[in-house]
Amino acid sequence: MSGTELRRGDGLRGRGDDVYEALLAAHHGLDDRSSAALNARLILLLANELDDPDRVLAAIELARRAGAVR
Amino acid sequence: MASQEPIRFPYRTPPELSGNAVRRVPVAIVGAGPVGLAAAIDLALHGVPSVVLDDNDTVSTGSRAICWAKRTLEIFDRLGVGDRMVAKGVTWQRGRVFRGEREIYAFDLLPEGGHKMPAFINLQQYYVEEYLVARCADFPELIDLRWRNRVAGVAPHEDGVRLAVETPDGSYGLEADWVVAADGARSALRTMLGLPFAGQDFEERFLIADVRMQAPFPNERLFWFEPTFHPGQSALLHRQPDDVFRIDFQLGPEADPIAERAPDRVIPRVQAVVGPDTPFELEWCSVYAFRCARLERFVHGRVVFAGDSAHVVSPFGARGGNGGIQDVDNLAWKLARVVRSEAPVALVESYEAERGHGADENILNSARTTTFMTPKSAAEMAFRDAVLTLAPDHAFARALVNAGRLSRPCSLATSALQTPDDGTVAGPMAPGLACLDAPLADLAGRPTWLLAELGHDFVLLAFPERGADRPAVPGCRTLAISTEPREGAFHDRDGLAAARYGGAPGVTYLIRPDQHVAARWSGFDPAAVAAALARFGLSARPADRRAA
Numbered sequence: 192m193s194g195t196e197l198r199r200g201d202g203l204r205g206r207g208d209d210v211y212e213a214l215l216a217a218h219h220g221l222d223d224r225s226s227a228a229l230n231a232r233l234i235l236l237l238a239n240e241l242d243d244p245d246r247v248l249a250a251i252e253l254a255r256r257a258g259a260v261r
Numbered sequence: 262m263a264s265q266e267p268i269r270f271p272y273r274t275p276p277e278l279s280g281n282a283v284r285r286v287p288v289a290i291v292g293a294g295p296v297g298l299a300a301a302i303d304l305a306l307h308g309v310p311s312v313v314l315d316d317n318d319t320v321s322t323g324s325r326a327i328c329w330a331k332r333t334l335e336i337f338d339r340l341g342v343g344d345r346m347v348a349k350g351v352t353w354q355r356g357r358v359f360r361g362e363r364e365i366y367a368f369d370l371l372p373e374g375g376h377k378m379p380a381f382i383n384l385q386q387y388y389v390e391e392y393l394v395a396r397c398a399d400f401p402e403l404i405d406l407r408w409r410n411r412v413a414g415v416a417p418h419e420d421g422v423r424l425a426v427e428t429p430d431g432s433y434g435l436e437a438d439w440v441v442a443a444d445g446a447r448s449a450l451r452t453m454l455g456l457p458f459a460g461q462d463f464e465e466r467f468l469i470a471d472v473r474m475q476a477p478f479p480n481e482r483l484f485w486f487e488p489t490f491h492p493g494q495s496a497l498l499h500r501q502p503d504d505v506f507r508i509d510f511q512l513g514p515e516a517d518p519i520a521e522r523a524p525d526r527v528i529p530r531v532q533a534v535v536g537p538d539t540p541f542e543l544e545w546c547s548v549y550a551f552r553c554a555r556l557e558r559f560v561h562g563r564v565v566f567a568g569d570s571a572h573v574v575s576p577f578g579a580r581g582g583n584g585g586i587q588d589v590d591n592l593a594w595k596l597a598r599v600v601r602s603e604a605p606v607a608l609v610e611s612y613e614a615e616r617g618h619g620a621d622e623n624i625l626n627s628a629r630t631t632t633f634m635t636p637k638s639a640a641e642m643a644f645r646d647a648v649l650t651l652a653p654d655h656a657f658a659r660a661l662v663n664a665g666r667l668s669r670p671c672s673l674a675t676s677a678l679q680t681p682d683d684g685t686v687a688g689p690m691a692p693g694l695a696c697l698d699a700p701l702a703d704l705a706g707r708p709t710w711l712l713a714e715l716g717h718d719f720v721l722l723a724f725p726e727r728g729a730d731r732p733a734v735p736g737c738r739t740l741a742i743s744t745e746p747r748e749g750a751f752h753d754r755d756g757l758a759a760a761r762y763g764g765a766p767g768v769t770y771l772i773r774p775d776q777h778v779a780a781r782w783s784g785f786d787p788a789a790v791a792a793a794l795a796r797f798g799l800s801a802r803p804a805d806r807r808a809a
Contacts, residue, residue: 230643
């Protein structure tokens with residue numbers, strides 16, 4: 192809804208595989224509830240780290256829209 | 262279950278039923294709760310008589326509003342009852358939020374000095390009403406308080422309203438130019454006029470218990486998420502006068518409201534909070550579910566809704582009673598000027614825009630708090646818990662902990678009555694904001710307060726340049742503030758007025774009768790002041806009146 196454009200290219204500076212692996216590793220051994228809790232903490236930390244509420248709102252919007260596409 | 266018999270006020274046969282003709286009154290106020298009583302006093306201070314009709318003959322019983330915010334206390338002070346309320350109330354400014362036994366967040370609502378009124382007091386609504394009733398008695402010519410006078414019919418017409426009133430001696434009709442409907446959340450007037458009260462219902466049930474005990478809890482707002490004494494829920498504790506404590510327990514949506522308020526259910530819950538060795542007495546308890554709702558319009562012809570009749574919120578944030586008193590603050594001077602034919606009816610309509618904005622803000626905040634406290638899904642619960650888990654170590658997460666966004670004065674910046682700020686004055690006091698207090702001294706060195714000196718007139722608040730005349734414009738009283746003692750000015754000994762108002766030499770404010778900033782300038786320009794005043798549509802104005 193907001194006019195903020197999110198980055199579509201690589202913001203992970205070529206280390207995407209490392210980050211992805213760490214993301215999965217963080218969930219190892221967790222049940223669904225603990226995984227959901229971890230994700231919630233992570234989302235809050237990342238949202239704050241973006242330092243730009245409009246980009247956070249744009250990301251929420253984009254994530255929701257992406258999930259609706261089949 | 263009240264342990265004290267409430268005060269009863271005497272019913273008297275109204276003049277209409279003792280042989281006199283139907284009277285026409287400028288203002289009839291329906292409801293003698295805090296909002297109705299405050300409205301009568303405020304109108305009286307502006308010289309406008311009113312008849313107050315209440316279906317009962319006593320103050321409210323049991324546990325109603327208890328937390329009165331600084332801005333409300335400043336309004337009560339303007340009405341002449343602030344000191345009495347503060348003397349009786351429990352003053353507090355700190356809140357602590359716990360998760361289990363661990364404190365995760367504490368806040369201070371008034372970390373600076375130089376304000377006459379504290380951040381909050383806790384005072385049972387029955388005391389607030391008692392003191393307001395006593396204050397009404399100071400205006401015997403202007404306030405006609407009629408107990409056991411129930412409004413049974415309302416018939417608005419073009420330039421007034423006819424009320425049908427029932428009393429123990431029979432029924433009578435009363436003609437009023439204006440009616441203030443301050444008859445509470447279940448407003449009979451709202452029902453009689455067929456007005457929808459749309460909003461959001463919350464399924465969660467809460468037990469509210471007022472208990473009398475000697476206990477060492479601090480004068481602070483204590484809030485627990487998942488307390489050890491009430492697992493999986495939340496709880497809130499406030500100290501009130503007379504060793505009475507208010508404890509709110511979240512019960513969940515499935516709780517049985519009848520069973521849960523039985524003493525054999527309530528007593529163990531309280532005992533779990535206070536420990537096995539503290540004796541206590543249940544003064545009152547009730548099981549509640551909350552609504553957030555508002556009338557679409559507050560002004561319906563000559564009927565004006567104020568307080569809970571116009572808008573209701575959940576209690577977390579203390580925005581109900583405080584919102585209602587701010588309604589009165591906004592409405593009374595407007596209504597007074599319209600009644601005295603000094604302003605067009607549009608001035609009363611501006612009450613709707615200004616306080617409708619306030620109601621929306623209160624509803625938004627209290628609804629968000631209720632959502633945070635009562636997660637409805639696994640996802641809502643996960644985010645709530647994430648916030649609580651991160652809060653001890655992360656300031657940003659502490660800011661997300663929502664155990665109540667406590668009542669603050671609403672800004673009127675969006676209203677067309679204010680003059681847009683030109684950005685030339687430093688400091689936070691932008692047009693639309695409620696004035697901040699500051700200590701002052703008169704020429705003899707006697708201490709006073711800025712808000713006390715503002716009173717309830719249009720005031721030109723000026724920081725004149727050295728050697729310059731006090732600015733003056735017709736229709737305004739001038740309040741000059743000086744950094745050193747001088748004739749015709751108040752002395753800002755501590756420099757707090759200048760600091761809070763960006764009071765460089767020449768800075769001039771136009772202050773509304775409800776002590777909100779209407780306009781501000783870096784210098785005094787009579788034409789600019791006149792233009793700012795013209796937004797209010799005021800015409801002939803009698804000499805300034807001060808409080809009785």
